[in-house]
Amino acid sequence: MRLWVDRLTTFATLCPDVNPNAQTQRIGDVEVCHWRDDFPDVQPSDIPDVVIEAFACELPATYVAAMSRRELPPKWINLEYLSAESWVEGCHKLPSPTSGLPLTKHFFFPGVTPLTGGLIRERGLLEARAAFDEAAAERFLASLGISPRAEQELFVSLFCYENPQLPALLQCWEEGGEPLRLLVTAGAAATQVQEWFGHPFETGTSMQRGNLTAHALPFLSHDDYDRLLWTCDINFVRGEDSFVRAQWAQRPFVWQIYPQEDNAHRVKLEAFLIRYLEGCDTKVSLTQFWNAWNTQSTPSAEAQSAWLSLMADRQNLDRHARVWAGRLDRAGDLANNLVCFARELQ
Amino acid sequence: MSVKIAGELVSGNVLIVDGLPVVVLTAQYNKSGRNAAVIKARMKNLMTNRISESVFKADDKLEGVVLDKKPCTYSYYAPPKHVFVDSEFNEYEIDSEVLADIEKFLAPDMTDVCEVTFYEERPISVTLPRTIIREVEYTEPVARGDTSGKITKSAILAHTKHELQVSAFVEIGDKIEIDTESGEFKKRCT
Known part of the structure; x- marks a missing residue:
């Protein structure tokens, strides 16, 4: 397995073993290569059996030309972004002939139904999740310098883009009837929480106002981010990766989708x-809150009331989160489905 | 040859895919979130009539082609080919397999002007006029009172023996109009 990455510095943040200055390096079983130029000297013999382009990257014309000159053309798969829309099922695995070249690309869509490619779920994830008990959660919190959960205390993790709904929600938590611990990830979430408190909110510090206590977390590794999701009662996630991990965490979550122009x-x-929400008894509160949380332009008056409704439905949502993870599991995992598909193309 | 942008595909466009001409039957545009806009196209291979589905990124550049078309009339059937003739009496043979959709309306005495499509000077398909007139060879007599036109019965066409549903008032020997796209009875000719 060879992985070409254009921004190794960014990759190194997510995968600390990566040397951002190396042209090639081996991380586990994967050869990581720095994608610097458009492969001007690539030869057909350099082309592997399977070529996957992911996250809307375009293969350079020189590379595609070398693919077309290979004696046995490679299996070429375009791995798309995740979407639950119904049209995805109809496009998943379809061929995409290329103009003027003896190559056919195939589209592969991650998704949440068995008619799609499924979600990323590495070996052992569900077992590790099942083994993570209260004692493990306490140990994890202690490793971050956070005191254990007190009775009636609600733990919430916050990972978000800039969000105009956040101040109203922080106020709601401050004035709430139950103590709430907010575990704030580094970056945009921490910046906004700091602005609301009006004090520096440095990594490892905590701030309190009313019933709200916020902890500023360091940048977490993938494994620790999973533990954070497993520890908290509700997780605010954003984009794609944390959204997927939150689903495997089997906890109620709130998704801030990557905002686009024209909605x-x-x-x-x-x-x-x-x-x-198929088969879930409490659809309204979650839908209302997600919609309010994803309202980009102005602070929504609904965010606070929708949060209170969400809390009232917590038990149902908790149960449903476990049911949902079971459903996802039946769709298989993305990597395995990709390998099976590449074999189908033979 | 011309360049066709996938995002602009509409039904009826003809493309060259894997070296063969295909006609786009439907093109569905899908776009949301960060996904690239994707076009799902249902296409018919004009050489084999095989229907397939493909998907393209909206900005993919495809090889388009404008096919030659010529008005012709049907001449005769020389198994396994049907023969059409143009105004200069040039004959064009087309496999009956390719004409499976319209074979039921090809009669030796027909005078309809058809459109024969050519790819690299090879006839590859035939389009009948939207409406054709054919004679009913057999249909059951109508029961008294069932003449409103709302009730249908089956009828068999002369020559091709094709069976279709017609209004109850249609009788043996009647000439009827047929919609060739839907294959349905339109009306009885007066």
């Missing part, structure tokens, strides 16, 4: 909600 993301959000 194109709304369709995607709605499509996921329809799938996610």
